[in-house]
Amino acid sequence: MTKTEPDEGPNAVKRPGFTYLFGRTVIGPIARLVYRPTVIGRKNVPREGAIILASNHLSFIDSIVIPLMAPRRVQFLAKSHYFEGTGFKGWLSRSFFTAIGAVGVERGAGQAAQDALDQSKRILDTGAAFALYPEGTRSLDGRLYKGRTGVGWLALTTGAKVVPVGLIGTDQLQPVGTKIPRVRKFTVAFGEPIDVSRYGPAESGRARRQATDEIMAAIHGLTGQELAEKYNEAPPAGAVERVKRALRPERL
Incomplete structure (x- = not known):
């Protein structure tokens, strides 16, 4: 892909700066010393050019593990409220998520989902490495859920290759509901680019689905997780929501 300059204006892409580099330089070596992670396939991540890192998702800490263990700077999307707080707590939250390469975005379905994909595309258009979770949210039971086709759309739209990422053990490193990571071994495996x-x-729904399924199969090959064969989402709240989901041909 051809690297372009970030857009100007309110949707401008903010590349990781000093805070990110400081966090990666300081936190990374400490994390490797304390947790002694197993990192496989770092050579599979191209050192330059746009690339999508598509990973399974087991824990909140996944979004810290990937940027710290990848061989290059990585950006990803995070809920906008992490960047909107006030006072010391708000500053601390903004500083932390900026340090790990996050970009704030509104989460949701429909237009919000498309807006998130458009922001992801803008990041890739700068020649960056961009990480996402095709499952959409964390797996609470350890199974690998069906991938949403946003990752297929993004890869097909930008032409960026996809590096599958398999995380193993991060759910034990920071289980759901805990705030402080435990000292546990974990593995990060980077697969060959796809x-x-x-x-x-x-524009083809079939193309997006096939691309996504290949990516998810590659992630499964790295983690060996049990396959859930369905989307990872909360049960529909009522009859109206059940009908909406039945009529929705695919998930972004």
């Missing part, structure tokens, strides 16, 4: 362009244009 080119999904052969499936067709991003």
Whole structure:
């Protein structure tokens, strides 16, 4: 891909700066010394150019583990409220998420989901490495859920190759509901880059689904998780929501 300059204006992409580099330089070596993680396949991550890191998702700490263990700077999306707080707590939250390469975005379905994908595309257009979770949210039971086709759309739209990432043990490192990580061993495996362009244009729902399924199969090959064969989402709140989901052909 051709690297372009970040957009100007309110949607401008903020590249990781000093805070991120300081966090990576200081926190990274400490984390490797304390937790002694097993990192496999770092050579599979291209050192330059746009690349999508598509990972399974087991814990909040995954978004810290990936940037620290990857061989290059990585950006990803995070809930906008992490950047909107006031006072010391708000400053601390903004500083922390900036330090790990996060970009604030509104989360949700429909237009909000498309806006998030558009922001992801802007990041990749700068030639960055961008990480995301095709499952959409954390797996609470350890199974690997069906991938949402946003990752397929993003890869097909930008032409960026996809590096599958398999995280093992991060759910024990920081289980749901805990705030302080435990000292536990974990593994980060980077798979070989995948080119999904052969499936067709991003406008094709079939192409997006096939591309996403190949990416999820590669993640499964790295983690060996039990497959859930369904989307990871809360049960529908009522009859109206059940009908909406039934009529929705695919999830972004």
